[in-house]
Amino acid sequence: MSPLRLLNRVGVYGFLGAMVFLSVFPFLWMVVGMTNTTGDIILGHLSLGHAFLDNTAKFFVQANAPLIFWNSAKISLFGTALTLIVSSFAGYGFEIFRSPTRDSLYAGLLFTIMIPFAVLMIPLFMIMGKLGLINTHIAIILPTVASGFVIFYFRQATKAFPSELRDAARVDGLKEWQIFLYIYIPTMRSTYAAAFIIVFMATWNNYLWPLVVLQTNEMKTITLVISSLASAYYPDYGVVMVGALLATLPTLVVFFTMQRQFVQGMLGSIK
Amino acid sequence: MSDLKLVDVSKSFGAVEILKKVNLDVKAREFIVFVGPSGCGKSTLLRLIAGLEEITSGELIIGGERMNDVDPSHRGLAMVFQSYALYPHMTVEENMGFALKFAGMPKAEIRERVLAAARILNLEPLLARKPKALSGGQRQRVAIGRAIVRQPKVFLFDEPLSNLDAELRVHMRIEIAKLHRRLRVTTIYVTHDQVEAMTLADRIVVLRAGVVEQVGSPLDLYDDPANLFVAGFIGSPKMNLLPAVAVITAAGRTALRLPDLGDTLVVLPDGTPRLDEGRAVTVGIRPEQFSANGSAAFDLTIDIVEHLGGTTFLYARKDAGTAIVVEMKEGRTHKPGDAITVRFDPAALYLFDADGSRIRAGV
Ligand SMILES: Nc1ncnc2c1ncn2[C@@H]1O[C@H](COP(=O)(O)OP(=O)(O)OP(=O)(O)O)[C@@H](O)[C@H]1O
Ligand SMILES: [Mg+2]
Numbered sequence: 282m283s284p285l286r287l288l289n290r291v292g293v294y295g296f297l298g299a300m301v302f303l304s305v306f307p308f309l310w311m312v313v314g315m316t317n318t319t320g321d322i323i324l325g326h327l328s329l330g331h332a333f334l335d336n337t338a339k340f341f342v343q344a345n346a347p348l349i350f351w352n353s354a355k356i357s358l359f360g361t362a363l364t365l366i367v368s369s370f371a372g373y374g375f376e377i378f379r380s381p382t383r384d385s386l387y388a389g390l391l392f393t394i395m396i397p398f399a400v401l402m403i404p405l406f407m408i409m410g411k412l413g414l415i416n417t418h419i420a421i422i423l424p425t426v427a428s429g430f431v432i433f434y435f436r437q438a439t440k441a442f443p444s445e446l447r448d449a450a451r452v453d454g455l456k457e458w459q460i461f462l463y464i465y466i467p468t469m470r471s472t473y474a475a476a477f478i479i480v481f482m483a484t485w486n487n488y489l490w491p492l493v494v495l496q497t498n499e500m501k502t503i504t505l506v507i508s509s510l511a512s513a514y515y516p517d518y519g520v521v522m523v524g525a526l527l528a529t530l531p532t533l534v535v536f537f538t539m540q541r542q543f544v545q546g547m548l549g550s551i552k
Numbered sequence: 553m554s555d556l557k558l559v560d561v562s563k564s565f566g567a568v569e570i571l572k573k574v575n576l577d578v579k580a581r582e583f584i585v586f587v588g589p590s591g592c593g594k595s596t597l598l599r600l601i602a603g604l605e606e607i608t609s610g611e612l613i614i615g616g617e618r619m620n621d622v623d624p625s626h627r628g629l630a631m632v633f634q635s636y637a638l639y640p641h642m643t644v645e646e647n648m649g650f651a652l653k654f655a656g657m658p659k660a661e662i663r664e665r666v667l668a669a670a671r672i673l674n675l676e677p678l679l680a681r682k683p684k685a686l687s688g689g690q691r692q693r694v695a696i697g698r699a700i701v702r703q704p705k706v707f708l709f710d711e712p713l714s715n716l717d718a719e720l721r722v723h724m725r726i727e728i729a730k731l732h733r734r735l736r737v738t739t740i741y742v743t744h745d746q747v748e749a750m751t752l753a754d755r756i757v758v759l760r761a762g763v764v765e766q767v768g769s770p771l772d773l774y775d776d777p778a779n780l781f782v783a784g785f786i787g788s789p790k791m792n793l794l795p796a797v798a799v800i801t802a803a804g805r806t807a808l809r810l811p812d813l814g815d816t817l818v819v820l821p822d823g824t825p826r827l828d829e830g831r832a833v834t835v836g837i838r839p840e841q842f843s844a845n846g847s848a849a850f851d852l853t854i855d856i857v858e859h860l861g862g863t864t865f866l867y868a869r870k871d872a873g874t875a876i877v878v879e880m881k882e883g884r885t886h887k888p889g890d891a892i893t894v895r896f897d898p899a900a901l902y903l904f905d906a907d908g909s910r911i912r913a914g915v
Contacts, residue, residue, distance in 0.1 A: 448604050449637035453651035454625030467641035 315522035322518040336519040343520065344506050353502040357484045360422040364480050365473060367426050372435025373465060394429040406493060416496045425484065431476055438472040474539045475546025482532050503528045554615030554705040554738055555580045561610035563596055570596050571762040581736045585749045588759035594742045598710050601740065602631050615705060630699035631708040634715060636691045638683040645679040648698045669700040689720045709741040728752065746788045758782050780908035783836050789865060789877045796835045798827035808835060812873035818848045821899045823913050836902035839865065839879035846895035852876065854890045868892055
């Protein structure tokens with residue numbers, strides 16, 4: 282290898298190494314941090330400490346962890362399931378059925394993706410107030426169910442769904458909704474897996490809207506609780522790190538168990 | 553096993569009329585093949601029959617019943633698609649039994665029927681597999697099996713073999729012929745492939761731009777095409793079609809002047825209709841109709857030689873004229889650039905009018 286190419290290699294690997302470090306370091310610090318006391322963390326201790334059990338116990342006392350966890354899980358699972366059903370149905374419909382207004386309707390839908398949430402937040406809050414849904418979990422689930430992005434994603438994926446499969450199903454006696462249920466959903470499994478990961482992570486990590494809508498402690502989600510622990514007058518960083526780890530685990534589990542389907546789904550599910 | 557009738561069937565997509573007043577009478581147990589150039593409406597016609605598209609006007613009658621508004625699954629037909637259209641998440645057995653299960657048939661009976669069909673098609677070892685784990689030919693057999701299981705009154709095939717390689721295509725073609733002989737179910741089959749059409753069909757329907765050009769047995773269409781289009785479409789290599797001008801000879805007989813063959817005159821035999829002097833017609837002659845003892849003879853130069861072993865096709869021309877395909881049984885010594893004399897019998901010529909319609913002898 283010529284010296285120039287060697288230098289090039291070193292540069293490339295150096296750069297990649299730095300990037301890896303940047304993305305992995307917060308996780309490392311989280312793990313290290315939850316075993317240390319706040320004092321050690323502030324001093325910049327980068328080795329494992331002995332305060333893990335202590336921190337964990339404190340977290341469970343301060344945060345009512347099981348309830349908070351259950352709230353987050355309930356919202357994320359129900360929300361994701363509903364979003365996938367409703368939005369995939371819509372995306373499928375947009376792709377399969379022709380109508381004179383289809384394209385303008387769809388353009389309008391795509392436009393909604395571009396509106397920042399901050400713009401919607403106040404009107405949405407007023408709507409939820411009118412519906413009497415403030416401080417309920419339904420208020421968090423409802424606005425995401427018909428998601429412009431997920432509809433778009435499913436419409437794109439549906440382009441790869443062979444029309445002859447629909448024809449075969451119709452000859453076999455299936456009605457449109459049965460085709461969707463018995464043929465489309467099982468065929469597009471990896472598309473659903475990919476969408477599940479994306480939507481689940483987004484709902485699990487959702488912060489701003491729950492912060493606005495959820496008002497009592499027993500309704501709150503884990504992201505809200507961690508943030509309130511971290512912004513206390515004397516934040517106990519070791520405890521925050523325990524919370525952060527618990528908040529990260531479900532998304533990690535979801536991602537690693539569905540990783541293969543995720544990649545397939547992003548590539549297109551039918552080969 | 554039903555007869556099937558199309559009466560003035562038309563189909564439009566928006567303002568575009570794709571099929572124009574198609575009439576067809578399919579007899580029970582008959583094997584009908586639709587052929588025609590790409591985009592002529594073969595698939596659309598098949599989909600109208602299947603109920604996958606709505607008929608714009610006209611009537612579809614299956615087994616004496618008007619079927620225009622009947623749901624596809626209640627028309628008593630089964631369809632085999634070009635892409636096989638097997639449900640990817642189901643095993644072969646589930647694929648084949650799906651329609652029956654959906655119709656509420658008892659499990660034991662479904663299994664019996666699936667096994668019977670699997671036996672016919674040699675699918676027994678594959679029943680537990682998913683379509684992904686099958687070869688193209690196997691998938692095609694499963695698709696056919698799925699159709700058989702339903703015991704339909706009419707089979708519909710839309711280019712079922714076009715995704716297979718040449719060898720498998722021949723094999724499956726023979727399988728389908730055997731199957732039809734065994735089950736005797738009325739069949740409508742769409743294809744691009746001349747050989748499939750000629751070998752499978754009881755009758756061929758030639759479509760062009762949504763219009764039925766001719767219906768007839770394969771050899772009828774070959775020997776006696778109704779018009780220029782059918783003459784050019786049926787047969788491979790194609791019939792040679794040459795422009796010609798009618799001339800009346802001094803003896804008062806009709807002759808043709810063929811510019812592509814060096815303006816030689818070909819005197820037509822008795823019984824051919826008299827053509828007015830100067831009338832422009834098209835002359836057709838099949839590659840195998842050139843023979844050693846015809847009365848008309850031309851000197852041509854060979855352009856290209858295709859040796860197929862048993863036969864040889866020569867592509868020859870006179871000066872800058874159109875290339876003429878000549879089939880030779882004994883042509884192995886010919887080389888490009890050679891001069892050759894071809895002969896044919898003027899009585900064997902096909903004559904077509906300027907509008908493409910056939911000018912028949914004795915009319
Ligand atoms: N859903 C549709 N909407 C509009 N036009 C259509 C539709 N389906 C088919 N067509 C048009 O109808 C015409 C006939 O199509 P069809 O698929 O029947 O042709 P085909 O004879 O089967 O051709 P090929 O041999 O290529 O399969 C084509 O011009 C096609 O563009
Ligand atoms: Mg077609």
